Amino acid sequence: MAQDSTQPAPGTAPAASARALLPTIVPALLVGVVTSLVLLGVSAAAEELQHALWQDLPDALGVGRYSVAWMFAVLTATGVAVGLVVWKVPGHAGPDPATTGLEAPVLPLAVLPGLVLVTALVLAGGPSLGPENPIIAVNVSLAVWFGARVLPRTAQRGWVALAEAGTIGALFGTPVAAALVISEALAGQRVKGQLWDSLFAPLAAAGAGALTTTLVSEPSFDLHLPPFEGPGWADLLASLVVASAGALLGMGAVYAFPYVHGAFRRLRHPMLMLPAGGVVLGALSALGGHLTLFKGLDEIAELAADPDGWTAGEFAVMTVVKLAALLVAASCGFRGGRIFPSVFVGTALGLCAHALVPGVHPAVGVSAAVLGVLLAVTRQGWVSLFVAAVLVASPGMLTLLCLASLPAWLLVTGRPHMQLRPDGTAVR
Numbered sequence: 568m569a570q571d572s573t574q575p576a577p578g579t580a581p582a583a584s585a586r587a588l589l590p591t592i593v594p595a596l597l598v599g600v601v602t603s604l605v606l607l608g609v610s611a612a613a614e615e616l617q618h619a620l621w622q623d624l625p626d627a628l629g630v631g632r633y634s635v636a637w638m639f640a641v642l643t644a645t646g647v648a649v650g651l652v653v654w655k656v657p658g659h660a661g662p663d664p665a666t667t668g669l670e671a672p673v674l675p676l677a678v679l680p681g682l683v684l685v686t687a688l689v690l691a692g693g694p695s696l697g698p699e700n701p702i703i704a705v706n707v708s709l710a711v712w713f714g715a716r717v718l719p720r721t722a723q724r725g726w727v728a729l730a731e732a733g734t735i736g737a738l739f740g741t742p743v744a745a746a747l748v749i750s751e752a753l754a755g756q757r758v759k760g761q762l763w764d765s766l767f768a769p770l771a772a773a774g775a776g777a778l779t780t781t782l783v784s785e786p787s788f789d790l791h792l793p794p795f796e797g798p799g800w801a802d803l804l805a806s807l808v809v810a811s812a813g814a815l816l817g818m819g820a821v822y823a824f825p826y827v828h829g830a831f832r833r834l835r836h837p838m839l840m841l842p843a844g845g846v847v848l849g850a851l852s853a854l855g856g857h858l859t860l861f862k863g864l865d866e867i868a869e870l871a872a873d874p875d876g877w878t879a880g881e882f883a884v885m886t887v888v889k890l891a892a893l894l895v896a897a898s899c900g901f902r903g904g905r906i907f908p909s910v911f912v913g914t915a916l917g918l919c920a921h922a923l924v925p926g927v928h929p930a931v932g933v934s935a936a937v938l939g940v941l942l943a944v945t946r947q948g949w950v951s952l953f954v955a956a957v958l959v960a961s962p963g964m965l966t967l968l969c970l971a972s973l974p975a976w977l978l979v980t981g982r983p984h985m986q987l988r989p990d991g992t993a994v995r
Contacts, residue, residue, distance in 0.1 A: 591768035594718065595729050599775025602706040602733035606776075607783055609683055609702060613690035617861075620691055633857035638693070639849030642860075645692025646845025649685045649901060653837040656681035661704060664902050665828050665987045669735070669748065669947070671704035673711045673727065685902045693860040694848055695892035695911075696903020699738055706730040729772040736773030739953075740786040745773030747949035788864075788957045790871035790914070795930040795961040802967060805927045806935040809920050810971035813913055813939025814978040816886070820894050821943055821985045825993050828898040832991065837900055844899025848892055855888030862903075863889070863911030874918050874929040882919035886912055897985070905985060909944045910954060913937030930959040931967065938968055939975045944985050948976065 620641055625632045653660045658678030661667075674682070686701040710730035711723055728749065735745040749769050750762065780786060834840045852859060858866045870877075870885075877885075893908040917932030934955045941951035952972060956965050983993035 588764065588767050592771055594714075594721075595733075595768040595771035596775045598706075598710050598713075598726070598729040599733035599736065599772035599777075600779050601709070602702075602730055602772070603737035603776040603779035603783075605706055605709070606698065606702050606734060606737045607780065609687055609698065610690070613687040613698075616687060616691035621693075635853045638852040638857065638860070639846075642693050642849040642852060643842060643845040645688055645694060646842040646848075646899075646901075647838075648692070649688050650838040650841035652681050652685050652688070653841065653900060656684070658682070659837075660685045660902055661701070663987075663989070664700065664900065665824070665897060666989055667700055667704065668984075668986050669699065669703060669731070669904075669945075670752070671700065671707045671727075671731070673723070674704060674708040676708065676712055679705050679708055682902060689896075689901050689903050690862065693852070694844075694896040694901045694903065695859065695861070695863065695889060695908040696896045696901055696905070697862040697907030699734070699904030699906055701902045701904070702738075703731055703734045706734045725768070728769045732769035733772035733776035735776075737776035737780040739788070739957075740777050740781050741957075742770055742773035742777050744950060744953050745776075746770055747953055748947065751947060751949050788954070789960050790868060790933065790958050792871050792874065792930045792933060792959060793928070795928055795959060795964060797961075797963045798967050801926060802928060802931050803970065805920070805924075805931050806967040806971040807974055809917060809927065809932050809935040810939040810942075810968075810975040811978060812920075813916055813936040814943045814975040815939075816890065816912070816916065817909070817940040817943025818979060818982060820890050821983055821993075823894060824898065824985050825983075825987060825991060827894055828987060829991055831899040840900050844895055844901060847895050847899075851888050851892045851895070855885050855892070859885055859889045859892055859911075862907040864907055867911050867914040870914055870918060871929075871933070874921060877918070877922070879919050879922035882915050882922055886915040886919060889915060905944050906941065906950070906954070909940045910937055910958075913940040913955075914958075916940065930961065930964065934959050934964055934968055935971050938972060942972065942975050943979045946979065946984050948972065 621632055625637050630637050658681050660681040661674055661678050682701050682705055686698060689696055690698060707727050707730040710726040714721055714726035732745040735748055736742045746766055831840045890912045897905060913936040914933050917936035920932040921927045921929045938951050938955035941954060952968055955968050983995055986994045
């Protein structure tokens with residue numbers, strides 16, 4: 568007897584009705600817009616402060632904007648300023664950032680002003696961290712607080728999902744990134760209904776966040792590298808080798824993370840840990856130059872604008888220094904995320920591969936290296952593929968990256984993450 572086509576197949580969950588999904592649209596759109604505005608507001612404030620610290624002030628004092636002495640002074644001062652906030656402001660600017668990832672904890676409202684302040688200070692002062700982790704934490708906490716008062720019967724995890732999706736959409740300027748992150752998170756959970764039922768509201772939030780960011784700031788991740796005509800056998804080999812090299816390099820930082828974090832933790836007080844971190848970052852900036860400062864997005868555009876403008880040795884130095892700066896900044900207590908600095912590490916490594924072997928196309932080298940480094944640092948397969956692919960506007964690159972991700976994933980799977988438990992041990 569034929570099965571009724573309106574009934575779900577055996578073993579599948581029934582789909583949610585349109586009536587159940589429609590009421591989620593307005594809250595999702597509202598959360599998406601607000602998450603984007605929070606990100607844009609913090610970023611704009613950080614840019615103004617960065618301009619003052621790195622242009623207006625050194626010009627007024629008659630010192631070089633990116634002289635070794637000035638970089639050392641600003642990074643050390645940033646450590647002191649962030650240390651004061653973490654020490655004195657209520658909530659201490661949230662938990663130890665080494666213990667957090669994209670899945671942010673829900674924080675009391677009293678903690679958020681301090682977290683926003685230190686995030687702006689870090690973005691402006693030059694430590695190698697991005698805004699993603701603290702901004703997601705701020706937006707998640709605001710969404711949960713708002714939801715508890717407006718729709719108290721809605722589960723907290725629903726507001727968390729909307730805020731995370733909206734922020735990720737705003738960060739990358741597209742809801743695709745949020746959909747990939749949420750799909751990966753749902754893979755290990757028992758989902759009620761079908762996948763797209765669970766993605767419906769978060770995708771609306773991500774779309775609203777992405778559209779708001781696009782309308783205000785027009786973000787673009789395309790590095791405008793030399794055109795890549797299409798994959799060949801040499802490109803496949805290069806992508807496999809470079810992605811694996813990026814994964815190995817990233818895993819070196821992952822394995823060092825608990826030890827570097829433990830060394831700073833022995834100082835015990837934020838007014839010792841963070842200034843010490845600033846001093847180390849100042850020394851690293853003297854080795855790597857000003858391009859190894861900040862979260863790295865503007866700097867990778869400068870590298871990509873002239874892929875042959877540095878030697879292989881110079882690219883190698885920038886790669887190692889930026890990775891070390893990311894490791895130190897994430898270990899000593901600076902608040903920030905690891906995705907964007909990792910993109911710089913991968914970009915410099917990929918251009919180093921091109922400088923060493925001119926037959927490695929710059930687009931192939933950069934995309935593959937970014938993929939490998941991100942797989943090691945984030946352990947987020949879809950996000951790593953997405954970020955690596957959007958750096959190069961070439962459909963043929965995606966095939967290479969999918970294949971290159973396989974050996975790179977074998978190198979990182981089952982190994983420690985670049986995230987620690989409260990006791991300082993690595994998460995697996």
